[in-house]
Amino acid sequence: MSKNARHRLAAPTVAMLPRIADSLSFLYLDIVRVYQDDTGICAQVETEERGKELVYLPTAALSCVLLGPGTSITARALTAFARHGTTVLISGSGGVRTYSAMVPSSLSTTWLEHQVRAWADDTERLAVAKRMYERRFGPGVVAGDKNVAQLRGMEGQRVRALYRLFAQQYKLARFKRSYDPEDWDEQDPVNRALSSANTCLYGIVHAAVVALGCSPALGFIHSGNQQAFIYDVADLYKAELTIPLAFSLHASSNPEQRARVQFREELRLFALLPRIVADIQLLLRPQADVTTPDLEEQVVDLWDPISGSVPGAINHSSDQW
Template sequence: MTPTTAAASERTPSEGRRRLAAPTVAMLPRIADSLSFLYLDIVRIHQDDTGVCAEVTSERHGTQTVYLPTAALSCVLLGPGTSITARALATLARHGTTVVVTGAGGVRCYAATVPDSLTTTWLERQTRSWADDTSRLAVATAMYEQRFGRGTVPAGTTLAQLRGLEGQRVRAHYQLLARQYKIGRFRRAYDPASWDTQDPVNLALSSANTCLYGIVHAAITALGCSPALGYVHSGNQQAFVYDIADLYKAELTIPLAFSLHASSNPEAAARRSFREGLRLFKLLPRIVADIQHLLDPDTTYEVPDPEEQLVDLWDPIAGTVQAGINHGTDL
């Protein structure tokens, strides 16, 4: 028996279990592996000794406690009648979960998260391409081409022309779906002040888009990018969120909204259907891959392993050098 195996045999079973259960940085979930989102309303969310839980009270069942899988949850939507404690919010933030507070009309009011990825690699790429007008136009063009098909945007097309092409295609998409579901003429309308007077398709579309924004926001911040630095949208803290969300609306939220044209509760139906659909589309891995490809189209990247690269040091010549070591010998 070698000294190593002898030492191992002397460990108690409890010590072995403790060593196996000790968490490591590599155990943290990647954003691409996270669940989609959870919508809550008329509940109280708080932190107890076990974890974050939601208390649901009803006349029939009394008070029931449901624990939330915070470590594997990318986005939480807090609807009307929801209260949440500071400790619960802190736990969600530590796990990189986006928290979105919405009103009765699905109006996005607040979103915050802590990225799972601690590297600034993608933020630096985003900032460089956003700050240069030529690069910014190239990314915006790539976004339109991803939506409408490669090679559909002629060389030299201006951003104003791209917006015009987008408007024509989206309008034609609305008309096609309206004919398919036999609902007559449709016009996109979003007016939070007159929410209850809107038709079911508009209600469902706004509700599904709000869910989509939350998921996209979670993916963007988990990569370390800035939600505010948009390439098509501008002047809003969610500009990049709107940019990326637009890549998927024609495929996901718009057809879903039209399919709910006869629903008596289109908002709730849109949330449920959208969540179920995400199991098939695997949207989060797609968002991560699409953002990486848009910011660096020539190379395929994976989310960095946090145990291999926690932080780097900047160098004007080498670009980056290894951190966590003594560089005194370099002097």
Template sequence: MTTPPPAAAGAGEARRRLAAPTIAMLPRVIDSLSFLYLDVVRIHQDDTGVCAEITTEARGRETVYLPTAALACVLLGPGTSITARALATFARHGTTVVISGMGGVRSYAATTPANLTTTWLEHQARAWADDTRRLAVATAMYEHRFGPGQAPPGATLQQLRGLEGHRVKALYKLLATQHHIGRFRRNYDPASFHTQDPVNLALSAANTCLYGITHAAITALGCSPALGFVHSGNQQAFVYDISDLYKAELTIPLAFSLHASTNPEAEARRSFRDNLRLYRLMPRIIRDLQTLLAPDNAPQTDDEPDEQLIDLWDPITGTIPGGTNHAPT
């Protein structure tokens, strides 16, 4: 085994230092408006950064470097492999990694960075565990979608679900009429997915991309994707809750516009990604999450909570500083 000359070793170390992220280099999650879908690639980390590598007979081996710090989430489809170093880099940059199905139409699992504050998780857990506050959050979600004062006073969750269903069906009917496609029925059957019509295919693909962006925002605030206020019983329940706030504006009209597409899934992903900066979706999700979970404490700006050291909980005094030996002296 040969030892590299000092100059080469020094150059390699310099590249590693330049590639290592610092707090000043990392953008806030609200600035990370993009997602990326990959399949049949190998993702690994080298001295420069994280790269996706694919080998084909026609073009040989191709390598593309990924802007990890600028991505809100990465959807990994079938045939994808990723190394531990690359996954650790995504986690350091706060990029959520979602394991998805072919075309990004199903979500199986997602990563959660370990260095997150619990401030907003505690707000979420308190609201979720109190039936009165949980219904209040669900009502606020309904009025966020359909306008202030649209929820009848004293409406139950079952009544809100019924009203929502009527409004969504009316939207489907309106868009079907506008695009001259006849009667439309929402259908999602994983067992026979590719036999469905283009609108259903496009809607499933666009919704999964929306779920990835929403999951990234939820985990960036340190909230739990599992503690939903309308949906329940699934690790993505809160993701579905928040994503529903934007479907009528973003994914449903997009899907109907692709009713004549020969490749609706890919076109839905590309169109949705291309328009994300126009939508400014990530800042909206962050603000809406904070307003829903703690309307009296929600920040009035796009700033995210400062990074915190771990504190200890005390039933009398509340939080006390961590990293301190509290044994009596």
């Protein structure tokens, strides 16, 4: 097979472009060199025992690649990822921080549009916020007549009850949540571990939000910050993930480091990322079927104020004008 023929076979088509709702595929890499050769994108791993080894990446099947510490990547490989519609994130160790992202131009705006429409409409924004609170409280707890102020009060009571429960479990005299960067070293181990673990969680949520194509800045409960939506989503998991971890480190001499290490070791990152994506989809479009691929989906549609959207890439000269 000729070199040109291999390149044509490797080029993606519309049908081949992976959708986040279908594959939910994330790949984390660290301490490797990523580059493109005549066959595809590969990760070069070098060890003293086994020398240089190449692992070829299933590029067309990947929705998001997280590049951790010690990773280098060539411009040609980045171009190939962009051509295949793969989001590339620069992350911390284990994917628990998100520093920057390369979002391909082929990434669908479907979920960004759902987010913006719901965010811009006060009624829809309240509905999404209530769904977020209901995920924390459990089904049926958030009645239709409760306003946002009441829901905030319920959330405050829930979190205080969790703190009290874990303080009793670990035989702590008392616990009060405190986050003061100016007085960081004087805070107790639980507060320091909780802040560190929450930062790790924010990084993973950020990766999922970017991979889905949503805006991290358009929050439904939080607002006024470039990570408002990340804080919204991360709050769904703190009671399950970061709060228990922080209290378990109440006697640690280095709670921040232990929180980061245990979060990476115990989190099962690749089970959480698809879960976050699915939760965001259900929050924004609770009635949508996000698992069935739409074979008629176009890469680009045209907006219409009456029908909503019309197919792109065709000549509309017969339309009335």
